[in-house]
Each structure stands twice: as structure tokens, then as C-alpha cells.
Amino acid sequence: MEDRKIADKISDEMIDYVGILAKLELSGREREEAKADMERMLDYIDMLNELDTEGIEPMSHVFPISNVFREDIVTNGDGHEETLANAPLMKENCFKVPRTIG
Amino acid sequence: MSIMSMTAVELGSKIRKREISVEEAVKASLAQVKKMEVKVHSFVTVDEEGALKRAQKVQKLIDEGLISGPLAGVPAAVKDNLCTAGLRTTCSSKILENFVPSYTAEAVQCLERSGAVIIGKTNMDEFAMGSTTETSYYGVTKNPWNLEHVPGGSSGGSCAAAAAEECSYALGSDTGGSIRQPSSFCGVVGIKPTYGTVSRYGLIAYASSLDQIGPIARNVTDCAAVLEMIAAHDVKDSTSVPRKSYDFMGALVDDVRGLRIGIPQDYFTEGLDEEVKEHILSAAKVLEERGASVEMFDLSLVQYAVPAYYVIACAEAGSNLSRFDGVKYGYRAGHYEGLHDMYKRSRSEGFGAEVKRRIMLGSFVLSSGYYDAYYLKALKTKALIKQAFDKAFEKYDIIAAPVSPSAAPKLGKSLSDPLKMYLSDIYTISVNLAGLPGISIPVGTNKEGLPVGMQLIGNCYEERKLLRAAYTFEQTRVYERPGVVKMGGEA
Numbered sequence: 001m002e003d004r005k006i007a008d009k010i011s012d013e014m015i016d017y018v019g020i021l022a023k024l025e026l027s028g029r030e031r032e033e034a035k036a037d038m039e040r041m042l043d044y045i046d047m048l049n050e051l052d053t054e055g056i057e058p059m060s061h062v063f064p065i066s067n068v069f070r071e072d073i074v075t076n077g078d079g080h081e082e083t084l085a086n087a088p089l090m091k092e093n094c095f096k097v098p099r100t101i102g
Numbered sequence: 103m104s105i106m107s108m109t110a111v112e113l114g115s116k117i118r119k120r121e122i123s124v125e126e127a128v129k130a131s132l133a134q135v136k137k138m139e140v141k142v143h144s145f146v147t148v149d150e151e152g153a154l155k156r157a158q159k160v161q162k163l164i165d166e167g168l169i170s171g172p173l174a175g176v177p178a179a180v181k182d183n184l185c186t187a188g189l190r191t192t193c194s195s196k197i198l199e200n201f202v203p204s205y206t207a208e209a210v211q212c213l214e215r216s217g218a219v220i221i222g223k224t225n226m227d228e229f230a231m232g233s234t235t236e237t238s239y240y241g242v243t244k245n246p247w248n249l250e251h252v253p254g255g256s257s258g259g260s261c262a263a264a265a266a267e268e269c270s271y272a273l274g275s276d277t278g279g280s281i282r283q284p285s286s287f288c289g290v291v292g293i294k295p296t297y298g299t300v301s302r303y304g305l306i307a308y309a310s311s312l313d314q315i316g317p318i319a320r321n322v323t324d325c326a327a328v329l330e331m332i333a334a335h336d337v338k339d340s341t342s343v344p345r346k347s348y349d350f351m352g353a354l355v356d357d358v359r360g361l362r363i364g365i366p367q368d369y370f371t372e373g374l375d376e377e378v379k380e381h382i383l384s385a386a387k388v389l390e391e392r393g394a395s396v397e398m399f400d401l402s403l404v405q406y407a408v409p410a411y412y413v414i415a416c417a418e419a420g421s422n423l424s425r426f427d428g429v430k431y432g433y434r435a436g437h438y439e440g441l442h443d444m445y446k447r448s449r450s451e452g453f454g455a456e457v458k459r460r461i462m463l464g465s466f467v468l469s470s471g472y473y474d475a476y477y478l479k480a481l482k483t484k485a486l487i488k489q490a491f492d493k494a495f496e497k498y499d500i501i502a503a504p505v506s507p508s509a510a511p512k513l514g515k516s517l518s519d520p521l522k523m524y525l526s527d528i529y530t531i532s533v534n535l536a537g538l539p540g541i542s543i544p545v546g547t548n549k550e551g552l553p554v555g556m557q558l559i560g561n562c563y564e565e566r567k568l569l570r571a572a573y574t575f576e577q578t579r580v581y582e583r584p585g586v587v588k589m590g591g592e593a
Contacts, residue, residue: 019462022462022465023442024453024458024461034459037459038462040521041412042466042476044521045476047409048409048413051479053479053486056482056485057482057485058482059485060481062297062536063297063298065298083204086200086201086430087431098438098439098440098444
């Protein structure tokens, strides 16, 4: 099977790329560990390739639930003080973040 | 008999009859917490002040006849991934160290509407990712049966608190066995209901398609009573399923005649501890003697559940945990240069190693080029596993199985080898993939004196059959209390 050994292909570039996707910055040692862990897990997960899943529909949900709609009625009142109380930084009733536009 | 050694239903009955006041019950619970926490450490946060205030209010509601449920006024604990308005909710993570939710999870609100008094938030593996409660940022929880062993996880705090009689019952959550496995390790009863039975609104998500909240208590009756309180259709959770009946107490019948029980022989292969195996087989024998038919069968696909689970769970976790970015709540790094650096540093400093490991794996399996090979493949495997269960339930009412390959391991022995730890969830994980209900009940102790649990698995919506079989089995044995409780408890 061609993709049997994807795990062996976890390169430094791949770990960096996954780090970007995951928004995680790994230090030198963490990065090496992450690489080893992921290779080992993927090697194990590759076991799934033994299964013939030709013609099987992927199952994301066990019950046949389609979109569930309800009226958009506000039931929970104004909670902005409680919400803002959790803000790491705030300014004038807003969440404060670093400048995003030049 | 001390207040906290009563079952939840017994205590509720005494409160209703005014033999015990809600305040007395809550004070007894808080006193037991003080006594046990130094040894067991089941809680991240104990809300002494809030619980005492709430006790007065609930007493008044009972006195006025406004609440009359079986567990009104009974002290409860909830896992720290369930949001509680005004009470810190950490998910046992540094990233939520100061998070105070502005709303309460629906399952907890259900409890409160029935008059529960929440005494605190229980310890867990960080973001429910783990099988030992050792990945908590707030320290490990110890097994009340032997303080050198883990309580299991991820709902280890809830199970240890129930076993140590710090609360009368607790709520946990189960994504791959996180209620059933620690229940087994702590000698208590825990139920993972059919997916969609209990609202997930306000449960901090790990893997949304697998997460389900359920009760943990010291006997089957208490679990049924709690399940009746929390099971309900909720419009706030789009995966909540309206059920025909929410009567679970009515299923507590001491009779299994005619019940067909299947035991998957492919669960009894290498890796299963000999003592656990003997306990499960002799427990099944007890049910057979009480009139059930018991036979071995081939479930098939058993070894594929763990790899499929880790792909699906990590993919969903990677997506769900992207909300923790240090903007609106939670930990924000002290130093950063610009917005993206703030995200990265806050997350890297705020999450623990296991959480990062799973987010990385999840991001990988969803990345373009690998999505089909891993994520879609896992979803197809999930479909096959569901089919295998469907086939089994054509022949059997219940599947009886071990919960875990062994009793509780020693502290500090599991985290160094993640894959080995993941494999220990082999008997519980497929139940989540297939959305089925499962219950863990204590069936004995091993030579080391550690509890062993049996898992009963039912078809979707068939909790009643599980409760009936579990209740019938329970009538044949006496509840055992952990040594630390017997020694430290009131005479």
C-alpha cells in the first residue's frame, strides 16, 4: 500500500506546518518529542489501512440528524459585564488585543 | 450511619421527611471534603460559601413544597468541564485558571432545578484528555482505595469524590470511557448514556460527536435517579435527541429472566489481566444464575476502535480547542509581538503536553493531503464498528465486557508511554464511536484490594435494560467502602 508509511514522512517542515495550523509554538525539545509521538501514533493508526472500506459511507454522526432549527429568541439577557470580567485585557467595554492593522 | 455514607436516595428521603436538614447534609459533605481532600484531592474548587447559601434556599423551597424530587437538598459535585455561572471552571487547565462562566451548563441546571446543592468542581485530566487524572494542572487525584494508585480518568475527581463520600453523587463526562473507567477503578457506578440523551450545552467540548455527560454514584439506584434528572431534550444542543421515555427508576427491577447477554470473546485475548477476566466471567455467571442467557460471540473489529477514535477525537479537539486564544477569556501570555504571536504563546504556555499532542495530531489528520487517508478513513471505520454492534444487538439485549484491561495502575506509571495508555481504553472507546449507552458496576476487588468493574453495553436508547441487569447484579453483593473512608470517616 502506497500510503502505508506516511508516518515515516514526518519531516521538520511538516512539524512546523502543523504547528502553524495548530497555532502552537514548540520549543526545541518539545518539537522533537512531538515529532516522535506523532510518528509513533500515525504508524499505529496506519493499521486502519488493513480494513476494506470500499463503498462505506463515512459516518460523522451516529444518528440521522440533519440541520436543527429554532426561533432566534434571546432568552439570556445582557451579560456583557460577566463576559468582559473574563477578558485578559479590556478597554472601554471592549476586549483589548494587539494592533492588527499596520 | 453517617450522613455521607447513606446513598443519595436514602439521604434525599430523610431530607424530605425533615429528619435531616439540607444544611446538615451540606455541612456533613463539606466536613468530609475537609477530611478527605488532604489525602485524595478530588476537587479543583470547593464552593463552601456558595453551597451553604444554596442549602438555605433549597430548604426553603422544600419547606414551601416547591421542590419534591428524590434528591432535593442532596450534596453533589460536578466535573470541572461543566460551566457553572459565577463559579470558576478550569477544565483542569492552566489556560482556564481564572475563567468564571457567565452561564451554567444545562445538565447542572437540571440538577439545580431538582434541588441539588453543588459543593464543588472535581479534578480531571486536562480538557478530559487522559485516563488517569494525572494531566491536571492542579495536581493528581489519588484513588481512595489505595492512595498510591490513580483514580482513572478523565472523570477521576468525580469518581474519587463519590467513593470517598465527599458528595452523594457526581456528574462526569465520557468521550472514550471517561466515566466508566474511573468508576471501575474507584469501585462506584457510572453511566455513559446514549449520545444525545443529556444536553452538552455548557460542557466544554473535547470531541463533540463523542462527548456525553452522565451520573456517577455509589449504587445503581442513585445513578438512575440522577439520570432521570439530567436526561432531557434541549433546544440549545442541536445533537440533543427527544426520547420517548425518561423513566429510568422504573427499570430498577430485580429480574433478568429472558435477558440475552453476549460476551465478546475478542475482548478476552492477550492484554487482559487474568483476575479482571475471572471477575467478569463470574459476574456474568451470576446474571446467568438469575435467569439471563449468556454466551460468547465474535464482535469483530475490536483492534480498530482505538486508532479510529484517536483520529476522530483529536481532529475534533483540534477544532474545538482553537477557541482558546487568549482574546476574550482565559490565559494570555505575558510577552508577545503582535496578534499571531499572542495566540501562539498563549496557547503554548496555557496548554499541557497531552493537550498539545492531541491538537497537533488533530491538525495533521485534517490537513490537506492527509484528510482522506486519516480522517475519512476513521469515519468509515466508525461506520463499520457501528454495523458490528448493530449485528450483535440483533442477537443480544446486552453486551457484558471488562471496562479496562487491568485495575487502577500506580501513580506515575502511565504518562511516559501515551500509546500504551491509549490502548487501555480498548473496551470503552467503541461504545462512544457507536453512540451506545454503557454502565460500569463494581463486581469485586483484586488481590491488591483494588476494585474491578464490569461494563454492560446496550443498544441505543436501551439504558433501561442496562439498569435492570446492573440492579439485579447489585442485589447479590454488599457495597464495599474504600479503606481511607472507613478509617477517616465517622464511626
